[in-house]
Amino acid sequence: MRKHHPLLRAAVLLLWTAACWRLFVPALDVPTQELRANALASMQGTLLLLLLAGAVLLVRAPRIRPNATDCCAALLLAGVTASRFLLPGPAAPARYDELLQAAMLYASLRILFTAERHAAAVLLTLLCLFGIYEAWTGIRQIYGFTYSNHGLFKVTGTLFNPGPYAGFIAPVLVCAVACIVRSNRLAGRLLRRQTLRRPRSLLRPCVLTGGLLPCLAGWGAALLGAVVLPASMSRAALAAVAVGCGALALGELDAAGRLRRLFAAHPLRTGIAAGSALLLLGGATAGAYHLKRPSAEGRLLIWKIDARILLRRPLCGAGLGNFAGAFGEEQARYFAERSRPEGEKQVAGCPEAGFNEFLQFGAETGAAGFALLLLLTGTAVAAGIRRGDPFGYGLLAAAVFASFSYPWSVLPLRLLFVVLLAGAASPPGGRRRSGPRTETVPSRRSGPFRRIAAPLLLAAGIACWPGVYGRTAARAEARRQWSDVRIWMSSGRYDYLVEDGERLLDSLPHDFRFLYDYGYALHRSGDYRRSNDILRTGARISSDPMFWNIMGKNHDALGEHSEAERAYLQAHFRIPDRIYPLYLLALHYRASGQEAEALATARRVADHTPKIESAQTRKMQEEMRGLLAAARSGPLSETQEP
Structure with a gap:
């Protein structure tokens, strides 16, 4: 040089x-x-x-x-x-x-x-x-x-x-x-x-x-x-x-x-x-x-699901950014196939990442x-x-x-x-080292790359930069605006979220948190079909079963009972240790007149010991025990979900 x-x-x-x-x-x-x-x-x-x-x-x-x-x-x-x-x-x-x-x-x-x-x-x-x-x-x-x-x-x-x-x-x-x-x-x-x-x-x-x-x-x-x-x-x-x-x-x-x-x-x-x-x-x-044994066992399960995604889609993968959605779908399939060890059910979660970047990239590509x-x-x-x-x-x-x-x-x-x-x-x-690790300066045969390829690569990068920067700036500003609007959720003003959610949707289709909040606001506002459209988009990029829980509620409100049952089961198999999907499924069976299925599902909820107990899980289990007690004294009444 x-x-x-x-x-x-x-x-x-x-x-x-x-x-x-x-x-x-x-x-x-x-x-x-x-x-x-x-x-x-x-x-x-x-x-x-x-x-x-x-x-x-x-x-x-x-x-x-x-x-x-x-x-x-x-x-x-x-x-x-x-x-x-x-x-x-x-x-x-x-x-x-x-x-x-x-x-x-x-x-x-x-x-x-x-x-x-x-x-x-x-x-x-x-x-x-x-x-x-x-x-x-x-x-x-x-x-x-x-x-x-x-x-x-x-x-x-x-x-x-x-x-x-x-x-x-x-x-x-x-x-x-x-x-x-x-x-x-x-x-x-x-x-x-x-x-x-x-x-x-x-x-x-x-x-x-x-x-x-x-x-x-x-x-x-x-x-x-x-x-x-x-x-x-x-x-x-x-x-x-x-x-x-x-x-x-x-x-x-x-x-x-x-x-x-x-x-x-x-x-x-x-x-x-x-x-x-x-x-x-x-x-x-x-x-x-x-x-941290539960964490280690959870990662082993995550790697197993990562590998299953890669083996199921070896040619093209699930697509860029679709890993979490494919993970939730594959994990639900894994637990629905047959009975799995109780330890795996307890450590199953809804991760945003694969906890192995190489496996995750393979699952996507x-x-x-x-x-x-x-x-x-x-x-x-x-x-x-x-x-x-x-x-x-x-x-x-x-x-x-x-x-x-x-x-x-x-x-x-x-x-x-x-x-x-x-x-x-x-x-x-610009330097040479003596000894067995000598690095030779590249020869002049690298001239064509220096004269043609390298300038073209830099020119392409500089040409792409404004578009990448503009899109990133739009996403960051939309995320900031949604954070300001989201505070109205605690006040029950879902109409504000619906109004701004539609405006920001084009900038935040990659943000599953935004999609869930917007879909939930539509659900609370009574726009069930639009809510399902947004939640279905979010479920493509997230493994969280809450998307499917709210979709099931929307289907129930629309009278689509088979679709509601399918949504609740999908939510349950994604994380089998959670009782909320089964609780919603039992209420769904009860409201649709399927007494035997309602009692069987209620018994599963009442008998289950969740990994993490809370006031909400105890309340749901008490309600299911009350449902079982009422069934012993007579047939279930046709009541609607509260």
């Missing part, structure tokens, strides 16, 4: 720092899970990176050679685009816009990482600083100096839940440890030499970004992250850190070679120590399982999308670890966490994954 004026390089690094700051800092402010205006600021950061990459491509003309990760990313984007238009759904446009932002970000980062050799070190330093801030915020929440964003948990950082909070801390912690391992010797050597000979040279940008700042920031992020991470009680994050640091020890510290030499010198003691370590690991794994996503992540991890790149180890930790949680549904975690992916896939720009 040609050498350029130091001021030009300094300007590029300064703009790079500002763009990355704009990308991450607003995105980390996520006190609720709803779409907020901070997504727009993150989109602006994406645009800054696109423009900077375009300018660098024109001025510096870096040699960019596409690799296996780039090919997988291109194929994946093509497949997702086909799925977006061939399998449309209410949430498909919003989900596709999220993936388009990720694609724009990946393309711009690949160019900038390749063009500027200090870009990776600057971004790693920023990530460590973000990790320090989040960890410090969590420590302050632990000691009560500030409040968390969740009433049930003490530690959430600036996010809405300890799970995503730990999902951000864990990859940053692994990257920080990798920075320490990679930069510690270099930073120590620089400090000794430059301090004794030329102290002012420590302020040179190449010295600061080359090893000193990443090392110092890495120490801070690693120490504070290690303190706060156990307090999050996230087993997925702890597993991610263990896997990432284990790979780092094997790759950078030659742990396997040292263990072999130690075993050759002291076989008995080494064998006993290794066996004890394995026993401790097994005990820790069992302890983590039993620490089919087996090809599942395989491409695994290849995309695997090739980037392999390339990064082969070079000893901190991004590679951080990406491995992020991938492990994504196998147990829902990080790509949370904006800062999704951005972090894309950054780690692009960093791991990008060889260090």
Whole structure:
């Protein structure tokens, strides 16, 4: 790569720092899970990176050679685009816009990482600083100096839940440890030499970004992250850190070679120590399982349903954004097929995500999308670890966490994954390393890609950005307006919700919470058919059985008894432990004159022991016991549901 004026390089690094700051800092402010205006600021950061990459491509003309990760990313984007238009759904446009932002970000980062050799070190330093801030915020929440964003948990950082909070801390912690391992010797050597000979040279940008700042920031992020991470009680994050640091020890510290030499010198003691370590690991794994056993068993059931969706629709999947609806449908089919263990019935729920991003993506896009996503992540991890790149180890930790949680549904975690992916896939720009991990600078055969493909990709991203930004802004504003209108629900003014719901429907078809509120307001207003239309749309993108409960009530009000029965049964089989659908079904049978079915269903409600008892469940069971007692004294009267 040609050498350029130091001021030009300094300007590029300064703009790079500002763009990355704009990308991450607003995105980390996520006190609720709803779409907020901070997504727009993150989109602006994406645009800054696109423009900077375009300018660098024109001025510096870096040699960019596409690799296996780039090919997988291109194929994946093509497949997702086909799925977006061939399998449309209410949430498909919003989900596709999220993936388009990720694609724009990946393309711009690949160019900038390749063009500027200090870009990776600057971004790693920023990530460590973000990790320090989040960890410090969590420590302050632990000691009560500030409040968390969740009433049930003490530690959430600036996010809405300890799970995503730990999902951000864990990859940053692994990257920080990798920075320490990679930069510690270099930073120590620089400090000794430059301090004794030329102290002012420590302020040179190449010295600061080359090893000193990443090392110092890495120490801070690693120490504070290690303190706060156990307090999050996230087993997925702890597993991610263990896997990432284990790979780092094997790759950078030659742990396997040292263990072999130690075993050759002291076989008995080494064998006993290794066996004890394995026993401790097994005990820790069992302890983590039993620490929150219902949660672990619930995730096992979720993964089983995820796999069933993928196997049922291997070619195209359920479609972008349709995962939750397909999950509810498949779980209802699973429990309706035959009697299942009582433990599975008790842990069944209505999740919004699949708690395994790879399985969830496969359920939405089919087996090809599942395989491409695994290849995309695997090739980037392999390339990064082969070079000893901190991004590679951080990406491995992020991938492990994504196998147990829902990080790509949370904006800062999704951005972090894309950054780690692009960093791991990008060889260090403008430098060569000696030794077995030498990275060759791409040859001039990459010229056609540099002259044609890369500018076209950037131009396409810049052309798509206004549309994505405009749609995201419209969704955020509609969500804000609906939050203001929704307060009238507690006052019973459903006519206000109906009036504004119709106006906001075009902007919020992806929001199942909005669809439920709007459909319920229509139900309370007496517009049963329109209510069913809205609720049916919501049921396509949500696994919550309440959609079907209200649809059953609408069918009852319209005199469509068979449809009402089908809706109540669908709601029951989605979460068999809940008694409300059976309660409504018993009332339906009673009102339609089906005495035998009403009594049988009432007996099931009265005899059931729900996992979580409440005043409402006790009241419903008492009513069903009264119904059974009345039946013993005579035939049931034809009374209507209260």
